Amino acid sequence: MNKPSQEDRLSFIIDKSLSEKSVYVSNLSKALSVSDRTIRNDVTRINQELLNIAELRLEKGRYTLHIFDDPEFQDYLRRIHKQTQLTDTPERRANVLISKLLDANEPVNMDDLCVQLNVSRTTLVNDLNRLRITLKPYHLTIQGKPNIGIKVIGSEWYKRIYILQNNDIYNRNQSLNEDTKRLIRQFAIDHHIEERTEVEWTRFIGVILHRVRLDHVLPDIEESYYQPIIDSKAFQDVNRFTDRLEKVNDIALSPYERAFATIPILGRRSPVNVLDVTLLPLPDSIHLLIKMIQEKVQNELNISLDLEKVEKELGYHLLFMMNRLIFGIRIHNSLMDEVRRKYPLAYEIAGIAYEVIEEKYHIKTSEAELSLLAYYFGVVLTEQKVNEEKIKRVAIVCDTGRGSARLIAVQLDKIFSGDVEKQLFSSNTVSDKLLKQFDIVFSTVPLNGIRTPVLLVDDIFDEKKLAEKINKRLALMNLKIGTNKNDDSIISHLLNKEKFFVLSDRHSYMENITMMVDRLAENNYVDRQFKERLFKREKINQTIFDHGIAFPHAINHVSSDIMLAVGVFPFGKKVRGKEIRVVFLLGIPENRNNETLLDNLYDEMIKFANHQDWVMTVSHSRSFSEVKTFFEKWL
Secondary structure, eight states, rough: OOOOHHHHHHHHHHHHHSSOOOOEEEHHHHHHTTHHHHHHHHHHHHHTTTTTTEEEEEETTEEEEEEEEEEHHHHHHHHHHHOOOOOSSSHHHHHHHHHHHOOOOBBBHHHHHHHHHHOEEEEEEHHHHHHHHHGGGOOOEEEEEETEEEEEOOHHHHHHHHHHHGGHHHOOOOGOOOOHHHHHHHHHHTTTTTTHHHHHHHHHHHHHHHHHHHOOOOOOGGGGGGGHTTTSSSHHHHHHHHHHHHHTTTOOOOOOHHHHHTTTTTGGGOOOHHHHHOOOOOOOHHHHHHHHHHHHHHHHHOOOOOOGGGGGHHHHHHHHHHHHHTTOOOOHHHHHHHHHOOHHHHHHHHHHHHHHHHHHOOOOOHHHHHHHHHHHHHHHTTTTTOOTOOSEEEEESSSSSSHHHHHHHHHHHOOOOOOOOOEEEOOOOOOOOHHHTSSSSSSOOOOOOOOOOOEEEEEETOOOHHHHHHHHEEETTTTOOOOOOOOOOOHHHHHGGGGEEEEOOOHHHHHHHHHHHHHHHTTTTSSSHHHHHHHHHHOOOOBBBBSSSEEEEEEEESOOSEEEEEEEEEHHHHHTTTEEEEEEEEEEESSSSSSHHHHHHHHHHHHTTTHHHHHHHTOOSSSHHHHHHHHOOOO
């Protein structure tokens, strides 16, 4: 492979800084086979070109990308990727391959492709298999004959839709001359077309001109297919425009081409919105992928994920996401940290989904894509209905006036869809006897000596936060223990002295787990076959978080409640290259009565794992009381 040019290096540095939170100078220089000084010079040029748009900042030997103007930054990305000539990554080869195959009028010889891309035949076959994933939803296939070559088979209409919905892989704006651009601009002004539609329409015109020049024209099919478009007022306007377009490009455009050019103007909507639903049904492979994700989440976390309500949206997201990944199209998501913080379990489930995608399609992803996918799982998890069978009567206690109490009542009306009775009280009028008749109490002040579950409300304007608190408190009520301490930690409530262990660094990880399980079985917290099920599961896939957390788990037949034990390695323990500090050992009941509780427990575990200082504090604890005190106060 030739030594990368500076343009190649700039593109690589930008892509690496987008896909990773921060990147070491030494890692960049090693990957590009240049000196650290060269990397610093490259970064200086990048920062000069990105002045007031973005900046790569050097912090403790690592570069971190800070973006100030996202639209301008995306334009810079497109320019720099166009300048890059290397095809040494699957993403770049995919761009070159699909362009060659879609442009060709005759089958393309595979040996010629191998020479042009500087790859082996095996690598080319793997690249073609990846491309087939993106083509299938458009009813397009790659077919070939020995000693003849390969070509894309399918309708010209769908080829164009594929090009337009993956525009970054097949940019045709360069094919527009200045006269064409002026025509488009004037048409947009004369017909009051908004900027977004003008941009999309420009892409349509570019694709039409390019395909027609290559003799890839729309076929003469029954006129009735295009009749609804031809009968529209928009078609008449576009028809006059295409008369002038033919002259400035010395090209002939059939009525079918003109109808295709009218699509973005109809309804002034994005072509993706116009075409997706009617012309791009979700393929069976995407439905199967969603099912595989559900099954792996069930196997990994033992929670059922009901994706029925979001299956269509999730399916289209997965479809276009996989295309972006295959073609190396980078996205920026400024909310990555917020998603990880607000939806820790959803983020973990998104990680499991990507494991499925990588295992089935050998496609790797970025953290930005991971956080976008987590949104869908976050919706599923947070839209769980409050268990209203248990909530019939609610007391609202407030010392800041009836106005605040009524605000709480309004929020509860949004959360409880059923008919729930609500009564308002001042704190100096309530007693244990009075509140005993209610299922739950919402209070803006702490209440002492009350046996009815009390939920402290500290933000009456945050409906989502209040709903999450209610779900968690109802889950805690299932534990059949007092829940009116200022302690909403499920870990704290599940833990006791007999289920806390200081582990030994002189014994292996599995030997320590064996000790924990044997002690738990002696105290009747798990059944005698629990160890066998646990080891069988761990052999298939060891459940280890990043940041020093392990959570081995298996079905437990002894109890209908969740069993949680905690073990700590004060000096750490290496397992498959990862250092384990804290072990959360779970016994999960066969019934599904506690699934909400389990969801909340996973959220706590993942939130805990994302704070290295918390992990270290707990791992250095030598007594149950220290750990108990930490989890009582940590949330």
